[in-house]
């Protein structure tokens with residue numbers, strides 16, 4: 001059932017300061033409204049929990065992609081269209097661009113933001129595995145200042161995250177690569193477009209001949225939060241990629257993820273696909 005619209009308020013702060021003041025004064029009464037592509041679905045379904053929203057869409061401080069020497073900084077309001085259009089992101093962070101390309105359709109890509117995708121906290125979201133594999137860091141801001149949190153530590157449980165009521169997600173930092181890396185991103189859904197992931201896999205590897213010298217693996221839709229699989233990475237790091245090593249890494253991955261049965265898929269299917277994707281990632285990484 002649709003929500004009763006007059007019971008909601010949406011205000012538009014004129015500056016970041018004004019937005020942060022509002023968040024600080026009302027102890028969680030006001031929630032940010034970015035592109036609204038997650039929030040409007042809840043509104044239409046009559047399931048939008050909070051009544052008071054502040055539109056952050058016009059806050060220019062939360063926009064833009066800055067290319068620094070050591071890192072790239074994306075404003076929380078960066079849209080999927082902007083991600084895909086950026087040549088440096090395309091060259092150095094192709095998995096993030098791939099995730100953006102496979103998120104919703106063009107309207108969603110024009111309006112949906114990376115910040116909204118992160119804070120919405122869905123374990124099935126498509127950009128988090130890429131951000132985890134790229135070691136992203138989040139910058140959170142409130143009236144009392146800003147603080148940085150490694151993205152791998154941000155999600156704490158289903159829809160639980162290290163974000164205080166008075167804070168906004170401000171920026172996302174991506175450390176720039178030093179050498180060549182192999183990037184592998186796969187979103188597995190019911191169909192090619194406009195589907196929510198059954199499994200999402202992001203793998204990043206540095207390979208010297210047959211040995212993986214460094215590796216990062218992150219998955220979505222296989223646990224209550226998007227997860228970085230550090231134990232699986234440890235089972236592979238500095239190992240020659242023999243059949244035995246790959247088998248042992250697959251066993252570690254199976255123990256590290258916790259897929260469930262739900263309306264989109266089954267535990268068994270998700271597990272099988274995750275292990276197949278690991279195998280495919282490693283085979284392609286060594287060429």
Ligand SMILES: Cc1cc2nc3c(=O)[nH]c(=O)nc-3n(C[C@H](O)[C@H](O)[C@H](O)COP(=O)(O)OP(=O)(O)OC[C@H]3O[C@@H](n4cnc5c(N)ncnc54)[C@H](O)[C@@H]3O)c2cc1C
Nearest residue numbers: 034035036037038039103104112113116117119125126169
């Ligand atoms: C048809 C359709 C298809 C979709 N397809 C996909 C898909 O394929 N893959 C996918 O991952 N998602 C998909 N989505 C979900 C959605 O589009 C994304 O999660 C999008 O990135 C949300 O961004 P937004 O700016 O619209 O967030 P909003 O809806 O504005 O906000 C989402 C949540 O984040 C909070 N928030 C937003 N910005 C900030 C901030 N800067 N600081 C603090 N809190 C903030 C809001 O308070 C809210 O709780 C789809 C949605 C629709 C309707």
